[in-house]
Amino acid sequence: MLGGGTFTSQNKKIPGTYINFVSAAKAEGVLSERGIVAYAVNLDWGNDTEVFQISKEEFQRNSLSLLGYEYAAEALKPFRDLFRHATRVLLYRLNPGTKATNNYATAKYSGTRGNSLKVVIGTNPDEEDRWDVSLYLGTTLVDEQRGIASAQNLVDNDYVVYQKDATLTQTAGTLLAGGTNGEVTGEKHKSFLNAIEGYHYHILACDSMDEPTKEYYVAFTRRLREELGIKFQTVLFGKAADYEGIINVKNNATLIPWVAGAQAGCGINKSITNMTYDGELTIKDTYSQAKLEDSIEAGEFVFHKVGQEYRILVDINSKTSVTPEKGQDFKKNQTIRILDQIGNDVASIFNNKYNGKIANDVSGRVSFWSDLVTYFKQLVSIRAIEDFDSQDVEVLPGTEKTDVIANSVITPVSSMEKLYMTVIVQ
Template sequence: MAGGNWSATDLPVLPGFYMAFRSAATAAIGQGARGTVILPVKAHWGPVRQIVELANENEAIETFSADDSGGATAYTTLKFALLGGASKLLAYRLTDGTDAKASITLTDNATTPAEVLKLEAKYSGERGNKFRVTVQTSAADAGMKELKLYEGTKLLRTFTFADGSVQAAVEAINGDAANKWIVATKTDDGNGTLASVTGAVLTGGKSGISGIANSDYISAFAEFETQSFNTVALDGVSDAALLASAAAWIARIREEGAGAVLVVGGSAADDKAADAVSKAIARSAGFNSEGVVNVGTGVKLAGVEYSSAQTAAYVAGLIAGQSLNQSTTYASAPFEDVTRRWTRSEQEQAVRGGVFLHIHDGRQVKALRGINTLVTPGENQSNAWKKIRTIRVIDTINSDLQRTAEDHYIGKVNNTEEGRLALIGACKQYLQTLAQAGVIEAEGYDVYVDPAFTPEPDQVFLKWEAKLTDVVEQIFGTFVVQ
């Protein structure tokens, strides 16, 4: 899908829909669904180096487990993104390549036992080492056997099959649609009867977490480019070199037309350091990008403290999940407190320095002001580009326009007066939708052929004029006492 920004001095060569936003002109066509966050995670279970779609916390637990010990991050990261309001998560499990599946090989009951049935965890990871199996004759039918699968003391599943048939055991296990834990393989015929065992433990499961490097995240970014998403956050990582690589990646894909925002944060130590304010501001200054949001403080939830880097997943969910006419400014949060309460003057520094801050106002935790790390606007940008809402609107508009153009116009409509009028009519219709939703001002928007360019026979240069709305963030009043 070609698209992105364009320059009058360097026109693209690929067929596609290209947008150039200016501070006085933004627009869009056919609103698309929002709410998708993509996240790299570390886990003791689940598909490896695959993008998995999740819609709720139960799916996250079922896919990656709720175990965040030993460096695992999946549960907290995914839970925070959902708390923020993401409607869909795309998760990608990282490993260092040493991950392995737990397994056990069962024998027959011959005098000299033969290994006849291998049971292997469905996924690599240490979770598989908690599985144990019991094989016994069925109490209900002496001609049947039962293989019971436990995780610790919890019974996960009972598989019943004909005694005397290893193949029947394989079919019972692999053919059970509700079996999400083990895979069976026949290794030998043996004497045809599985030996009874009690609490035999699967072993050898490795999660592949300890050796995960920045290069593994960078490889994940390449996979992310095949997906459509609104925001991306790391799984609590605050390494400066990785954050710089992530910011460079997000800048590139934004230039290529992908309207995505990266949300990052700092370590727990940095969040509570004596110079925490200057550290957070310096981190934002290093990005200075409308496509990067830097979270400045950690939070407390259910008595547990989380760093600003971990809180980034929540903010990513918040940004992605909001509608176009909403703002993250003063958005209430589900946390009981922040790990460091910034003073009034520090909060002012945060706003000026491009730091997204959570504060406790004496009653609740809420976002201070919905800003990204853009401190010094670049060419063709205004101060409005510092607002998360502005970028969210621009990105959504760009995505909607590009999708509609590709689906209904590019390669399908003749570049005639009639064809151009059809395209312009669709553009105006969408602007009307945005105006009715309060995203742009209801008066003064327009779409027309841009007379500043002389197009080739297969080119159309359009110009949109609209004024973005904003939310009330500051109220100034004068109280006259008489």
């Protein structure tokens, strides 16, 4: 049989046909989607051992099993505010406690909401030696299993783990009891930040009023942004951090979920300056023109009243100082969104396509340069940056053979905020 197959170099000894099938070179330039919030919360129900993710659709469909309440419940108002503009949330319970229980079942999660679970057992109408077992959360039927011979045959569900050695007897309704919430402490927030470090998100939210806890969030944000290159912003209440990674909400801590969702869901080619608050809270704050100007100078993210609506005054972060390295533009969240997006996306392109896979030679660096140029052109096409020239990007060999140096010059676009108009009357 003659030789055949693929080739790396032209060094075959046996006559035959050697064919390589390769894809045409295609530049990478994928803009990752936004909308993810990381948030540590005080809950009556829910996963109490790890970070858990909920999408907007899951929240709308499965809030009862995931968070313990129906979608329209008063207790879920903060989540409805958050999901006005966020697409996903990474949640962490700050207050795991004790699971409710009775002779037939133990709640799946700890918390006081488990005390509203009720087991109803009745004789099966078709087979008198079998049982129908129903489970209610409040007045809502959440699980029903018919024709059960014994407790061993009961299937655990999203709400309870059944006691398989229980003796089933008829009951009009036996409530679970003993469910408690734990205490929220600064150490619980630290545990959350340790757990969330390896996840991808755009906004980290904290509604704590405890100053040491807020300081810890600021330090965490600085460390991840500056030492690890993980780009996100943190939304806090009443924290003058003078840092582009911190958004300092002024009006009320209850606005944190809505602000976090709005910031996470905002495109990099947009600003939420003058955006109308469309949540369910009642904002009562009114500020004078002088106070609003002071808020801008202080790096405060403030809502102000316009007619019967409340709107965001300016989409700014807490940065107030200006340096040669970080000028006025770094106070704008739109600028930070663009820069963070570039940082995250370029890292993704390099790690997924080049890191450990492509040779660090002229051809490899040209390929990386081409991908960067394609990516920046995408940003131009969505009007996130302007005045871009491919010559503004260079990819060079580094000191070590494995090192690559990439330099680029970009001009972020800002949304219109002020109009200065002169009308000449003739």
